[in-house]
Amino acid sequence: MSAPTRYLPTAGTLASTLCILAAVPPVAQSQIIWVALVPWFMSLRRCRTSVEAVTQGFWLNVLLGFGGAFWVAPAAQRYLDVSLTLGLLVLLVHALVHQLQLVVFGALHWRATRAAPPARFLDALGLAFLYTGLDWLTPKLFGDSLGLVLISFPSLRQLAAWGGMELLTFLVVLVNLVVYALAVAIWDGRAEHHPVKARPLRPAVWLLCSLGVFVGLGSIENARVASAIGAAGRTLRVGFVQGNVPDDVRRRWSEGDPEASLQSLEVYVRGTEQLLALPTRPELIVWPETSYPGVFRKPESDAQLQLNVAFDRAIASFGVPIAFGAYDREDRSDRRVLRNALYLVEPRAEQPRDQLSPMSVYHKSTLFPIGEYVPFFDESTVRSWLPGSAHLSRGDGPRVLELSSGALGPLRIGPSICYEDVSARHATELARDGAELLLNVSNDSWFGDDGAAQWHLMMATLRSVETRLPQVRATSSGFSGFILPSGEVHEPTEFREEATRTFDLPLVHLGPTLRTRLGDWFGPFSLAVGILWLLASRARLRDARERRLR
Numbered sequence: 001m002s003a004p005t006r007y008l009p010t011a012g013t014l015a016s017t018l019c020i021l022a023a024v025p026p027v028a029q030s031q032i033i034w035v036a037l038v039p040w041f042m043s044l045r046r047c048r049t050s051v052e053a054v055t056q057g058f059w060l061n062v063l064l065g066f067g068g069a070f071w072v073a074p075a076a077q078r079y080l081d082v083s084l085t086l087g088l089l090v091l092l093v094h095a096l097v098h099q100l101q102l103v104v105f106g107a108l109h110w111r112a113t114r115a116a117p118p119a120r121f122l123d124a125l126g127l128a129f130l131y132t133g134l135d136w137l138t139p140k141l142f143g144d145s146l147g148l149v150l151i152s153f154p155s156l157r158q159l160a161a162w163g164g165m166e167l168l169t170f171l172v173v174l175v176n177l178v179v180y181a182l183a184v185a186i187w188d189g190r191a192e193h194h195p196v197k198a199r200p201l202r203p204a205v206w207l208l209c210s211l212g213v214f215v216g217l218g219s220i221e222n223a224r225v226a227s228a229i230g231a232a233g234r235t236l237r238v239g240f241v242q243g244n245v246p247d248d249v250r251r252r253w254s255e256g257d258p259e260a261s262l263q264s265l266e267v268y269v270r271g272t273e274q275l276l277a278l279p280t281r282p283e284l285i286v287w288p289e290t291s292y293p294g295v296f297r298k299p300e301s302d303a304q305l306q307l308n309v310a311f312d313r314a315i316a317s318f319g320v321p322i323a324f325g326a327y328d329r330e331d332r333s334d335r336r337v338l339r340n341a342l343y344l345v346e347p348r349a350e351q352p353r354d355q356l357s358p359m360s361v362y363h364k365s366t367l368f369p370i371g372e373y374v375p376f377f378d379e380s381t382v383r384s385w386l387p388g389s390a391h392l393s394r395g396d397g398p399r400v401l402e403l404s405s406g407a408l409g410p411l412r413i414g415p416s417i418c419y420e421d422v423s424a425r426h427a428t429e430l431a432r433d434g435a436e437l438l439l440n441v442s443n444d445s446w447f448g449d450d451g452a453a454q455w456h457l458m459m460a461t462l463r464s465v466e467t468r469l470p471q472v473r474a475t476s477s478g479f480s481g482f483i484l485p486s487g488e489v490h491e492p493t494e495f496r497e498e499a500t501r502t503f504d505l506p507l508v509h510l511g512p513t514l515r516t517r518l519g520d521w522f523g524p525f526s527l528a529v530g531i532l533w534l535l536a537s538r539a540r541l542r543d544a545r546e547r548r549l550r
Contacts, residue, residue, distance in 0.1 A: 006048075006052055006055075007052070007055045008059075009056070009059040009060075009063065010043040010046070010056060011039070011043075012039035012040055012041075012042045012043030012046075012056075013039070013040055013043050013056050013059050013060050013063070014039075014063070015039035015040075016036055016037055016038070016039045016040035016043075016060060017060060017063040017064060017067060019032050019033075019035065019036035019037075019039070020032075020033070020036045020037075020064060020068070020146070021064070021067045021068055022036075023036055023149050024068060024148075024149060024451065024455070025451030025452075025454040025455050025458075026449070026450055026451035026454065027451075028152070028451075028454070030149045030150070030152040030153070033146060033149045033150075033172055034172070034175050034176065034179065035176065035179050036146075036176065037146075037173065037176035037177075037180070038176055038179050038180045038183060040056065040060055041115065041117070041176070041177070041180040042180070042183075042184075043056050044056060044106055044109060044110055044115035045114075045115045045116060045117070045184075047110055047115060050107050050110050050111050052110075053106040053107050053109070053110035053111075053115060054103055054106055054107045056106055057102040057103040057104070057105065057106030057107065058102075058103050058106075060099070060102045060106075061095075061096075061097075061098055061099045061100060061102045061103055062095050062096060062098070064098055064099055064102075065091075065094055065095025065096065065097075065098030065099070066091065066095045068098070068144075069091070069094060069095065069098060069142075069452075070091065070450070071447055071448060071450040071451065071452040072087075072090060072091045072094050073087040073088045073090065073091040074087060074448055074450075075087075075446045075447055075448075075452065076090040076091070078247060078446045079371055079446040080370070080371065081251070094141065098140075099138070099140075100138050101131065101134040101135045101137070101138040104134050104138075105130065105131050105134050108130065108134075108534060109127060109130075111538075112534050112537040112538060112541070113127075113537060113541075117177075117180050117181035117183075117184040117185070117203075118177055118178070118180075118181050118203075119181075121178075121206045122533075123533075123537070124174060124177045124178055124181065124206060125174065125533075126529070126530060126532075126533025126534070126536075126537070127173070127177055127530075127533070128170050128173045128174035128177055129170065129526040129527075129529040129530040129533060130526075130527075130529075130530030130531070130533060130534060131169075131170075131173045131530070132166055132169050132170040132173060132522070132523065132526035132527075132530070133523060133524070133525075133526035133527025133528070133529070133530040133531070134527070134530070135166070135169055135523075136166050136520075136522075136523025136524065136526065136527060137523070137527060141369070142422060142455075143165075143422040143423065143424075143459065144455070145165050145166070145168075145169045146168075146169050146172045146173065147165045147166065147167070147168025147169030147170070147171070147172055148165055148168070148455075148458055148459070148462065149172070150168040150171070150172065151458045151461055151462060151465075151487060153218075154222055154486070154487070154488075155215055155218035155219045155221075155222045156168065156171065156214060156215065156218045157218070157461075157462075157465055157487045158218045158221040158222045158225065158465065158486070158487075159171070159214065159217065159218050159221070160462055160465045160466050160515065161221065161465055161466055161467075161468055161513040161514065161515055162513070162514045162515060162522075163514070163515065163521070163522035164424050164462075164466055164515050164520065164522055164523075165424065165462060166520075166522040166523045166526060167522050170522070170526060171210075171214055174210055175207065175210060175211065178203055178206045178207045178210060179203075179207065181203035181206070182203040182204055182207060185202075185203055222486060225468065225485055225486045225508075225510065226486060228485075228508050228510055229484055229485065229486060229506050229508050232506030232507060232508045234506070234507040235504040235505060235506050235507065236283055236284060236411065236437065236504070236505050236507055237280060237281075237282050237283045237284075237502060237503070237504050237505075238282055238283070238284050238285075238286065238472050238482065238502065238503060238505050239272075239275040239278075239282035239284070239285045239286070239500060239501065239502040239503075240285065240286040240287070240288075240472060240473075240474035240480055240500070240501055241267075241268050241271030241272055241275070241285070241286075241287050241288075241291075241474070241499075241500050242271075242288065242474065242475060242476065242477065242478060242480045242493050242497065242498065242499045242500070242501075243264070243267040243268050243271065243287070243288065243291060243476060243477075243498060244267075244445075244476065244477045244478075244496060244497060244498040244499075245263075245264045245267055245445070245476065247445055247446070249263055249264055250264065250290075250293075250445065253293040253294065254293075256301075258303040258307070260293070261293035261294060261303070261304075261307055262307065264291075264293045265292065265293055265307065265311065267498065268287050268291050268292075268324075269314055271498070271499075271500045272285055272287075272318060272322070274500050275500050275502060276318060276320065278502060280502075281320060282320060282502055283320070283321070284320070284321050284322075284323065284403065284472075285318070285320055285321070285322045285323070286322075286323045286324070286439065286441065286472050286474040287322065287323070287324035287325065287441070287474060288324075288325055288441045288442060288443060288474045288475050288476040288480075289325035289340070289342075289417055289418050289441040289442050289443040289475075289476065290325045290326060290327065290340070290443055290476075291324050291325050291326070291441075291476065292311065292324050292325065292326035292343075293307070294307070294326065294327060295326065295327045295328065295329045295338075296308065296311075296326040296327070296328065296341070296343055297312075297356070297359075298328070298329045300329075312356055312357065315345050315347055315357055316347045316351050316357055318347060319347055319349070320347070321344065321345065321346045321347070321403055322344075322345050323342060323343065323344045323345075323413075323415075323439060323441070324342070324343055324345075324441070325340070325341070325342055325343075325417065325441045325443075326341055326343055327339065327340065327341060328341040328361060328363060330393075337393045338391070338392055338393065339363040339364065339392055339393050339394075339395060340363070340364040340367070340372065340392055340417055340418075341361050341362065341363050341364065341395075341417075342361065342362045342364075342401075342415045342417055342439075342441055343359055343360075343361050344359060344360045344361070344362075344401050344403065344413070344415075345357050345358070345359040346358050346359070346403070346404065360401045360402070362395065362399050362401055362415040362417075363394070363395025363396065364392070364394070364395055364417040364418075364420065365394050365395040365396065365397045365398065365420070365426075366394075366419060366420045366422075366423055366426060367392055367394055367419070368418070368419040372391075372392045372419075373391060373392055373394075374391070397429070398414070398416075398426050398429040398430050398433070399415070399433075400412050400413065400414055400430060400433045400434060400435050401413045401415055411436055411437065411507075412433075412434050412435050412436045412437070413435065413436070413437050413438075413439050414427070414430030414431065414433070414435030414437065414438045414439065414469070415430075415439050415440075415441075416430075416438065416439070416440045416441075416463075417440075417441055417442070418440075418441070418442040418443055418444075420440075421440050421442070421456075421459055421460045421463055422456075422459050424462075424463065424466055424515075424520060425519070425520065427463040427466060427467050427469075428466070428467065428515065428516055428519055428520075430467070430469075431467040431469060431512065431513075431516045432512070432516060435467075435469060436469070436507055436509070437469060437470055437471070437472070437505070437507065438463060438464060438467070438469050438470070438471035438472070438483075439471070439472050440460050440463075440471060440472070440473045440474070441473075441474050441475070442456065442460075442473070442474075442475040442476070443475065443476040443477075444456055444475050444476065444477055444478065444479075445476045445477040449495045449496065453475070453477075453478055453479055453495055454479060454495075456479075457473070457479040457481070457489070457492075460473050460483065461483050461487050461489060462487075464483045464484065464485055464487060465485065465486070465487045466513065466515045466516070467485075467513060467515070467516055468485040468508070468510040468511075468513050468516075469485060470482070470483065470484055470485055470505050470506060470507065470508065471483040472505065475493075477495065477496055477497075478493045478494055478495035478496060478497055479492055479493055479494075479495060480492070480493045480499070480501065481493065481501070482501070482503040482505050484505075484506070484508075485508055485510060490503050491503050
């Protein structure tokens with residue numbers, strides 16, 4: 001290989017890129033993930049220096065950034081109200097740092113073993129721990145990891161209740177390493193005219209044992225959770241409205257257009273009336289993020305006052321608790337503070353017409369960078385570059401809301417708003433604070449039907465598995481649904497669909513999971529074990545060199 005071509009992506013790197021992209025949405029052929037890294041491992045094996053290994057890791061990182069997150073460009077264009085050129089620039093920046101753990105792992109793997117296939121099962125474990133630890137350590141805007149693909153495997157996804165997404169990633173990488181060792185053994189055996197069955201026997205046993213243990217444990221856990229769901233003594237009949245309000249209407253009401261505000265609100269009121277007309281009325285109705293157009297109960301104009309009054313009267317007439325997204329405002333002496341909020345309003349029976357229904361509110365505490373806040377820059381300067389960017393203030397952190405009305409009595413609800421369901425820590429804190437039900441409201445209307453919204457649903461599903469809590473997920477345009485603690489999604493909506501759904505959600509109490517008790521433990525554990533293996537491997541290589549010199 002000539003010097004210039006040595007630093008271009010190899011066929012193996014390109015093949016791994018295509019395999020990973022085929023395993024994730026929108027293609028979502030998840031079974032491919034078990035062999036997706038093998039071609040890249042083959043490429044690392046042919047590298048002659050660690051620099052070449054770093055280069056192949058960098059290329060896989062960049063190619064996955066472009067191919068797996070191509071939706072970033074059009075989403076940035078719609079969300080930030082910028083040109084497609086600037087959207088492509090955002091995609092480029094994102095792609096450069098999309099999966100940087102691949103760069104570091106490629107170098108360390110080559111330095112430790114010259115990227116040779118694992119000679120012992122202990123080496124496969126060490127490499128899998130090393131990758132998982134680096135993956136956990138590497139910052140990611142969307143929190144994505146190879147393990148998220150296992151959400152589509154009913155038994156294997158149950159392991160997330162023990163070690164979160166990191167444990168799922170560990171399993172994916174371990175199997176890929178063992179398949180790599182098996183493939184090399186078969187290839188070398190044929191090339192050297194050895195019996196084919198003799199050489200790959202050991203990695204074949206590794207593969208069967210690895211999958212057998214994890215599938216067995218996952219199946220046992222899946223059966224336990226399914227049994228608990230089936231025996232649930234309490235259910236909550238929940239309904240949600242997915243309004244699919246067009247982006248241009250949302251943009252207009254955010255700029256103060258009263259007609260657009262009314263048009264948007266009417267969609268959700270109409271959907272709510274459809275739910276209330278059902279033979280069995282919901283005990284809770286959920287609307288998506290910022291479905292109420294503006295600041296709730298703190299109007300800044302006559303038009304906003306009229307809309308607030310009309311909406312409060314509508315809530316009273318519903319007679320059912322309703323949770324919805326809106327904005328909240330706080331006027332300070334130095335500035336105006338605006339927050340993304342989720343309101344839980346509970347109308348009372350025989351409530352006087354002029355009396356406001358009791359409410360509680362949660363403020364979003366994990367804001368999306370650039371879209372909801374821009375650190376270190378002046379607000380007016382940023383708005384001149386990115387007209388659609390918001391400048392919101394953070395809330396105080398995860399907070400459980402209590403639904404006090406209804407036949408069930410007090411019910412503790414753990415809210416999250418859009419980007420917050422990317423964070424396992426957010427859901428974990430809610431579970432520790434006694435939440436009995438997760439409630440996520442999101443606005444994914446800025447995405448196209450390109451896999452991004454489906455990926456977001458997978459993230460939300462993982463949160464229910466990790467905490468063993470049921471979840472209601474209401475989005476503006478899809479995908480919405482009711483998620484069981486096992487990760488099953490019921491009554492899912494289609495993307496870009498105006499829809500209403502109801503479901504009797506079982507309120508299962510399975511107790512705190514290992515993930516809830518210990519938090520984000522498997523990532524740092526993997527990093528520590530991976531580093532120990534790395535040191536041991538380097539020492540083993542040094543001893544081998546010294547023996548050859550004697």
